[in-house]
Amino acid sequence: MTVHADPQAGQAVKAADRAHVFHSWSAQGLIDPLAVAGAEGSYFWDYDGNRYLDFSSQLVNTNIGHQHPKVVAAIQEQAGRLCTIAPGFAVDVRAEAARLVAERTPGDLDKIFFTNGGAEAVENAVRMARLHTGRPKVMSAYRSYHGATSTAINLTGDPRRWASDSAAAGVVHFWGPFLYRSSFHAETEAQECERALAHLEQTIAFEGPQTIAAIILETIVGTAGVLVPPPGYLAGVREICDKYGIVFILDEVMAGFGRTGTWFAADLFDVTPDLLTFAKGVNSGYVPLGGVAISAKIAADFETKPYPGGLTYSGHPLACASAVATINAMAEEGIVENAARIGEDVLGPGLRDLAERHPSVGEVRGMGVFWALDLVRNKETREPLVPYNAAGEANAPMAEFAAACKKRGLWPFVNMNRTHVVPACTIGEAEAKDGLAALDAALAVADAHC
Numbered sequence: 382m383t384v385h386a387d388p389q390a391g392q393a394v395k396a397a398d399r400a401h402v403f404h405s406w407s408a409q410g411l412i413d414p415l416a417v418a419g420a421e422g423s424y425f426w427d428y429d430g431n432r433y434l435d436f437s438s439q440l441v442n443t444n445i446g447h448q449h450p451k452v453v454a455a456i457q458e459q460a461g462r463l464c465t466i467a468p469g470f471a472v473d474v475r476a477e478a479a480r481l482v483a484e485r486t487p488g489d490l491d492k493i494f495f496t497n498g499g500a501e502a503v504e505n506a507v508r509m510a511r512l513h514t515g516r517p518k519v520m521s522a523y524r525s526y527h528g529a530t531s532t533a534i535n536l537t538g539d540p541r542r543w544a545s546d547s548a549a550a551g552v553v554h555f556w557g558p559f560l561y562r563s564s565f566h567a568e569t570e571a572q573e574c575e576r577a578l579a580h581l582e583q584t585i586a587f588e589g590p591q592t593i594a595a596i597i598l599e600t601i602v603g604t605a606g607v608l609v610p611p612p613g614y615l616a617g618v619r620e621i622c623d624k625y626g627i628v629f630i631l632d633e634v635m636a637g638f639g640r641t642g643t644w645f646a647a648d649l650f651d652v653t654p655d656l657l658t659f660a661k662g663v664n665s666g667y668v669p670l671g672g673v674a675i676s677a678k679i680a681a682d683f684e685t686k687p688y689p690g691g692l693t694y695s696g697h698p699l700a701c702a703s704a705v706a707t708i709n710a711m712a713e714e715g716i717v718e719n720a721a722r723i724g725e726d727v728l729g730p731g732l733r734d735l736a737e738r739h740p741s742v743g744e745v746r747g748m749g750v751f752w753a754l755d756l757v758r759n760k761e762t763r764e765p766l767v768p769y770n771a772a773g774e775a776n777a778p779m780a781e782f783a784a785a786c787k788k789r790g791l792w793p794f795v796n797m798n799r800t801h802v803v804p805a806c807t808i809g810e811a812e813a814k815d816g817l818a819a820l821d822a823a824l825a826v827a828d829a830h831c
C-alpha cells in the first residue's frame with residue numbers, strides 16, 4: 382500500500398468538487414469533503430498522506446474491503462467482453478449472479494429481481510407486495526432506514542424523512558423492539574418482544590388487516606442504531622403476517638452478505654420472509670447493484686401476468702460480474718467466517734471493555750462487523766450525548782468525537798448519538814485492535830461531556 386502525499390493535487394480535486402458536485406444529505410455551503418486519493422483493504426487515504434482505517438466501510442458497503450484484486454479483475458474482464466445489454470436478454474453473468482444470490486438467501490427466495498441499489502429494491506418489493514395482495518398500505522418501524530426515493534424515504538423512520546415527506550399514501554409506522562430505550566416500559570427482552578408484537582398486532586387491527594399489503598423491517602436495524610431484535614420477535618412478525626395474509630419484507634441492504642458473520646441476518650433468527658431486499662455487500666458497491674429475492678409463491682403470481690416494472694440498468698453486466706467475483710471470493714476466502722470470528726474474539730470483547738471504562742458509552746450492540754456504541758451523557762438516565770436529531774452547536778460533542786477519531790487515523794461512522802463500528806468483513810485482528818485503541822483515545826473527548 383503506497384500512500385503518496387500530493388497536497389496540491391488534493392486542493393485541485395476539492396476545488397473541482399466544490400464547483401460542480403452537489404452532495405447528498407448536506408447544506409452545500411457548509412461542507413468540506415475530504416479528497417480521497419486511493420484505497421486498499423481496510424484503509425483509504427487522502428492527498429496529504431493521511432491514511433484512515435475505514436471503520437465505516439463507506440456507508441456499510443465494502444464488506445470485502447477496498448480494491449479486492451479478484452473483483453477488480455472481474456470487472457475489467459467483463460468490460461472487455463460486454464459492458465451493457467438490456468435487462469430483457471439472458472446473459473451468463475446475470476444468470477450466475479442470480480444463482481449465487483438465490484443459493485444463499487433463506488428458504489424459497491429463489492428468483493432475483495436486480496436493481497441499482499437499496500432504495501430501488503425497497504420500491505420494487507413494495508410494488509410486488511401491493512400487486513400480490515391487491516392492498517394499499519405498507520407498515521414500517523419508526524427506527525429504520527429504507528432509502529431516499531419516494532416510497533423508501535416515507536417508509537424510513539428517522540427524522541431525515543421529514544424534509545422530503547410527501548406523505549406517501551398508505552405508509553403506517555409502528556414501534557419495533559429496542560430494550561435500551563424501550564417504547565413499552567419493558568425491563569426484559571422477553572417483555573419487550575411480547576409487548577412489541579402486541580403493539581404491532583393492535584396497530585394492524587386498527588388499520589384494518591385487509592388494507593395492509595406488507596410489513597417491512599430491517600432484520601437488524603442498521604443506520605438507526607444496530608438494533609438486534611429480541612429472540613422470537615421476527616418469528617412473531619412472521620406469524621402475524623401469515624395470520625393476516627400480509628407480505629413480510631426483510632430489508633437486508635445493510636445487514637446482508639456477511640456483515641453479521643452469516644450470509645444473511647435472517648439466518649440468525651431462522652426466519653424466511655416473502656421478499657428480501659439486498660444491495661451494498663452483494664458486490665461491496667464496486668458497481669451499483671441491489672435487488673429483491675422473491676419467494677416461490679410471489680414469483681408464481683407473475684408467471685402469467687406481467688410484472689409492471691423495470692430499470693434500464695437492471696442486472697447490469699459489470700455489476701453482476703462484480704457480484705459473482707465478490708460472492709465467490711467471500712466463499713473461497715472464508716470472509717463471512719472472518720467477520721463472525723472478529724466480532725466474537727476482538728470487537729465484541731473490545732467494545733464491551735470500552736463501555737466499562739468510558740462513562741460516555743451507554744450500550745454496546747451488535748455482532749460480526751456490525752456494532753454501535755450508544756453514547757450518553759449519563760449512564761443512569763441514558764440521556765443521549767446529543768439531543769435527538771441535533772445539528773450545529775447542539776451536535777458539537779459528536780462532531781468533536783468524530784474529529785478525534787480522524788486525528789488518530791480512524792474513519793468512524795457517526796450517526797446522531799452513536800458511533801457505529803462497521804469495518805470490512807475482511808478486517809484483520811491487528812487492524813481491529815488498532816481501531817479499538819483509536820476509539821479508546823477518542824472516547825475521552827465524549828467522556829468530557831458526561
Ligand code: PMP
Nearest residue numbers: 498499500526527528632634635
Ligand atoms: N435499506 C437499508 C437497510 C439501508 O441501510 C439502505 C442504505 N443505507 C437502503 C435501504 C438504501 O440503499 P441505497 O442507498 O443503495 O438506495
